[in-house]
Amino acid sequence: MLIVKYNIVAFVLVIISSLIIERTTHIEISIGNLLYLPMGAAIFSYLVYGFGVLPGLAIANTLVGYFLWDNWFGIGLTGFFGHAVVGSLAPIAAILTMRYFKLSKFYDDEDLNFRHVIFLVILTAMINALLKFFIFMNALPEFHAPVQFILTHFVSNTLGGLVFIYVASRLSNFLVKR
Amino acid sequence: MTVKFQNYLLENAIAFVSVFSMAYIMILFGSFELEMGSYMYLPLGAKILMYLIFGYRVFPGVIAACVVSGIVLMNSWGDNLLIGTLSACAGAVAPILAMSFMNLTHVSDFSNLSKIDFRHVLFLVVFTSVISALLKFFVYMQDVTLNINAVTFITHYIRGDVIGGLVVIYLALGFVAPIIERSYTKKTAHF
Numbered sequence: 126m127l128i129v130k131y132n133i134v135a136f137v138l139v140i141i142s143s144l145i146i147e148r149t150t151h152i153e154i155s156i157g158n159l160l161y162l163p164m165g166a167a168i169f170s171y172l173v174y175g176f177g178v179l180p181g182l183a184i185a186n187t188l189v190g191y192f193l194w195d196n197w198f199g200i201g202l203t204g205f206f207g208h209a210v211v212g213s214l215a216p217i218a219a220i221l222t223m224r225y226f227k228l229s230k231f232y233d234d235e236d237l238n239f240r241h242v243i244f245l246v247i248l249t250a251m252i253n254a255l256l257k258f259f260i261f262m263n264a265l266p267e268f269h270a271p272v273q274f275i276l277t278h279f280v281s282n283t284l285g286g287l288v289f290i291y292v293a294s295r296l297s298n299f300l301v302k303r
Numbered sequence: 304m305t306v307k308f309q310n311y312l313l314e315n316a317i318a319f320v321s322v323f324s325m326a327y328i329m330i331l332f333g334s335f336e337l338e339m340g341s342y343m344y345l346p347l348g349a350k351i352l353m354y355l356i357f358g359y360r361v362f363p364g365v366i367a368a369c370v371v372s373g374i375v376l377m378n379s380w381g382d383n384l385l386i387g388t389l390s391a392c393a394g395a396v397a398p399i400l401a402m403s404f405m406n407l408t409h410v411s412d413f414s415n416l417s418k419i420d421f422r423h424v425l426f427l428v429v430f431t432s433v434i435s436a437l438l439k440f441f442v443y444m445q446d447v448t449l450n451i452n453a454v455t456f457i458t459h460y461i462r463g464d465v466i467g468g469l470v471v472i473y474l475a476l477g478f479v480a481p482i483i484e485r486s487y488t489k490k491t492a493h494f
């Protein structure tokens with residue numbers, strides 16, 4: 126029962142962060158945007174609740190892409206793979222990589238190690254940007270700026286991830302103290 | 304000339320010889336194409352090893368080896384001297400970026416060689432390969448005359464860097480280090 130609750134929380138976090146960037150910034154599939162908060166929501170959910178929240182995140186990403194971004198700006202299945210599948214699995218790949226290579230356990234006692242999280246966010250952004258690039262490069266007919274694509278997606282995922290996790294951890298600390 | 308400066312020169316000379324010899328072996332037994340890279344880019348392993356052993360102060364030796372090997376062994380990167388030199392700089396900087404970033408975020412500490420976890424070195428090779436491939440891609444894309452397929456370029460460069468890096472690190476730690484250690488213990492036993 127607890128896992129369903131966690132999935133609902135992760136779902137809500139991704140939806141809210143997607144709505145925030147949809148209302149405040151401009152998104153384009155070839156350049157992304159400069160503050161992609163849903164990546165932070167996904168990483169935060171995995172760190173706090175574990176990999177069991179994958180269904181909630183995948184459903185949230187799919188709904189956002191289909192309804193909010195009008196079927197991934199008209200590219201359909203490729204957009205689904207690039208955004209929903211890769212976007213949901215990239216943080217898992219990064220966390221597993223860091224655990225396999227014994228780089229971090231992410232927690233010191235019960236506190237989140239923010240320096241390790243910074244590394245995780247950047248590793249996730251790198252994996253996400255590269256995989257998205259490989260998928261979209263073969264699918265999009267007019268793809269003229271590969272450097273811009275990789276850089277903007279990398280920067281937006283990194284900034285969005287760091288901002289979301291910082292704000293969420295501060296907020297949760299504040300609420301716990303209250 | 305002070306002893307400190309002599310050591311600095313010696314370390315840089317060792318770094319130069321290591322990276323250049325790895326590039327020479329790579330060209331001798333394989334090939335290097337600008338658009339595809341090499342199947343086993345050995346110099347990356349030598350660069351990482353030199354930075355691990357001597358620290359970032361061997362950067363001049365490493366970058367000089369990269370530039371000289373590109374000009375002498377790779378025919379000035381197929382007559383693309385400027386872009387080739389920039390890519391050589393990117394290749395020399397990539398391990399420093401990876402190591403600095405891992406040090407800064409405290410996920411690993413490469414300052415004490417005896418305490419390094421081998422898994423961290425393996426990750427460093429992969430991480431450096433990705434950074435190096437991306438930096439070189441950004442550099443080569445500035446030259447409009449080159450016909451580069453982005454996906455092929457990045458995947459081939461990452462694969463070549465990872466294989467080359469792992470081979471050199473494995474050989475160095477598995478064969479060269481034990482031989483040096485054995486000869487050193489023999490000498491000390493003799494005394």
